[in-house]
Amino acid sequence: xxxxxxxxxxxxxxxxxxxxxxxxxxxxxxxxxxxxxxxxxxxxxxxxxxxxxxxxxxxxxxxxxxxxxxxxxxxxxxxxxxxxxxxxxxxxxxxxxxxxxxxxxxxxxxxxxxxxxxxxxxxxxxxxxxxxxxxxxxxxxxxxxxxxxxxxxxxxxxxxxxxxxxxxxxxxxxxxxxxxxxxxxxxxxxxxxxxxxxxxxxxxxxxxxxxxxxxxxxxxxxxxxxxxxxxxxxxxxxxxxxxxxxxxxxxx
Amino acid sequence: xxxxxxxxxxxxxxxxxxxxxxxxxxxxxxxxxxxxxxxxxxxxxxxxxxxxxxxxxxxxxxxxxxxxxxxxxxxxxxxxxxxxxxxxxxxxxxxxxxxxxxxxxxxxxxxxxxxxxxxxxxxxxxxxxxxxxxxxxxxxxxxxxxxxxxxxxxxxxxxxxxxxxxxxxxxxxxxxxxxxxxxxxxxxxxxxxxxxxxxxxxxxxx
Numbered sequence: 001x002x003x004x005x006x007x008x009x010x011x012x013x014x015x016x017x018x019x020x021x022x023x024x025x026x027x028x029x030x031x032x033x034x035x036x037x038x039x040x041x042x043x044x045x046x047x048x049x050x051x052x053x054x055x056x057x058x059x060x061x062x063x064x065x066x067x068x069x070x071x072x073x074x075x076x077x078x079x080x081x082x083x084x085x086x087x088x089x090x091x092x093x094x095x096x097x098x099x100x101x102x103x104x105x106x107x108x109x110x111x112x113x114x115x116x117x118x119x120x121x122x123x124x125x126x127x128x129x130x131x132x133x134x135x136x137x138x139x140x141x142x143x144x145x146x147x148x149x150x151x152x153x154x155x156x157x158x159x160x161x162x163x164x165x166x167x168x169x170x171x172x173x174x175x176x177x178x179x180x181x182x183x184x185x186x187x188x189x190x191x192x193x194x195x196x197x198x199x200x201x202x203x204x205x206x207x208x209x210x211x212x213x214x215x216x217x218x219x220x221x222x223x224x225x226x227x228x229x230x231x232x233x234x235x236x237x238x239x240x241x242x243x244x245x246x247x248x249x250x251x252x
Numbered sequence: 253x254x255x256x257x258x259x260x261x262x263x264x265x266x267x268x269x270x271x272x273x274x275x276x277x278x279x280x281x282x283x284x285x286x287x288x289x290x291x292x293x294x295x296x297x298x299x300x301x302x303x304x305x306x307x308x309x310x311x312x313x314x315x316x317x318x319x320x321x322x323x324x325x326x327x328x329x330x331x332x333x334x335x336x337x338x339x340x341x342x343x344x345x346x347x348x349x350x351x352x353x354x355x356x357x358x359x360x361x362x363x364x365x366x367x368x369x370x371x372x373x374x375x376x377x378x379x380x381x382x383x384x385x386x387x388x389x390x391x392x393x394x395x396x397x398x399x400x401x402x403x404x405x406x407x408x409x410x411x412x413x414x415x416x417x418x419x420x421x422x423x424x425x426x427x428x429x430x431x432x433x434x435x436x437x438x439x440x441x442x443x444x445x446x447x448x449x450x451x452x453x454x455x456x457x458x
Binding site: 003005040070074076094095096098121123167196219251 | 263266269270272369373374376395399417438439440441442445
């Protein structure tokens with residue numbers, strides 16, 4: 001049967017991997033190419049590269065790095081950050097990306113998802129949503145979690161999937177960087193609302209958090225994390241062994 | 253030299269990089285002379301069947317591939333490229349394929365349980381049904397990466413491996429020199445690279 005996926009996420013700025021706590025206070029971690037190779041060898045099922053640079057030079061550096069990664073690592077690569085147009089899809093797909101994740105770009109221009117899906121297929125388009133509880137509702141945030149869009153998250157995600165997004169990344173701002181576990185309540189709400197793969201993000205602090213995720217929500221497709229992998233707190237090989245021991249199907 | 257057929261369907265960057273990685277000499281081409289001179293052919297492809305077969309025909313590549321296959325040249329179709337090797341596809345209508353393998357391509361919808369998502373995307377296990385040189389490094393239950401909504405059926409004579417996803421789906425085929433993978437070897441880590449390596453090393457005799 002199809003496996004649950006474990007996905008390390010690499011935030012890249014000026015050619016280096018960074019990770020913030022609650023999106024603030026960035027700390028330099030490692031070389032993207034070295035880290036990607038390390039993850040691939042330790043059993044990562046997929047890699048997400050997130051470009052958090054704003055400058056044109058930073059963007060060019062990012063695509064150079066992506067190309068280098070895609071020449072040495074042969075597992076699926078998803079790329080996000082700064083994707084605002086179909087031309088941006090084209091730019092990263094040509095460098096070896098398999099899927100492209102859109103976030104603020106889709107909020108500014110909801111047509112982007114349908115245009116990209118028509119051109120590259122639904123399987124290529126990932127909607128990534130940063131979600132936070134505001135007055136008891138799930139709200140979509142833009143600009144790396146800094147700006148409340150006022151939009152209700154579940155209906156936003158349903159709309160994106162209806163427009164052609166083939167996969168959803170749910171990043172809970174409430175649990176991101178806190179390392180006390182995934183946001184089970186929020187993830188369940190999204191999982192029940194759509195019929196495409198959902199990737200859980202934000203809050204993983206230890207191996208048990210992944211076990212809890214897949215036990216609490218058996219049809220969750222993947223778990224994504226950054227800092228716990230970058231700093232070696234959790235080894236992907238140990239994590240997958242533990243999942244297998246808990247009868248969760250993984251690629252060993 | 254492996255000729256990777258370029259007919260404007262999908263991105264060949266990863267496939268070309270993976271062939272470089274295993275030290276296989278390859279060229280991305282739509283040139284008839286280059287394809288004729290090559291020792292082997294890889295037919296890649298993502299997207300819709302009808303559009304892909306139309307593009308092959310427009311470039312005259314359909315006949316060329318069929319001729320080369322009949323001469324005994326090893327061919328590997330990947331993903332949609334594998335589906336094109338069959339007689340027919342029922343993806344949005346009914347379309348004629350290259351007909352190098354017996355069988356047809358049908359939608360998963362209506363065959364697999366409705367709670368399973370389509371496309372079938374992700375890592376899934378291979379169940380080996382036959383022996384073939386392209387699988388010389390492959391073991392039962394090795395995992396490979398899939399992205400597809402249609403699959404080949406009625407292809408018992410070429411069936412090499414199946415994969416479980418609500419039904420037993422064809423995941424690899426091989427009949428003499430004509431082979432294909434429904435999954436993406438260029439995205440399936442070391443297992444995928446070992447299939448490409450076996451294809452490169454294979455000296456077909458016919």
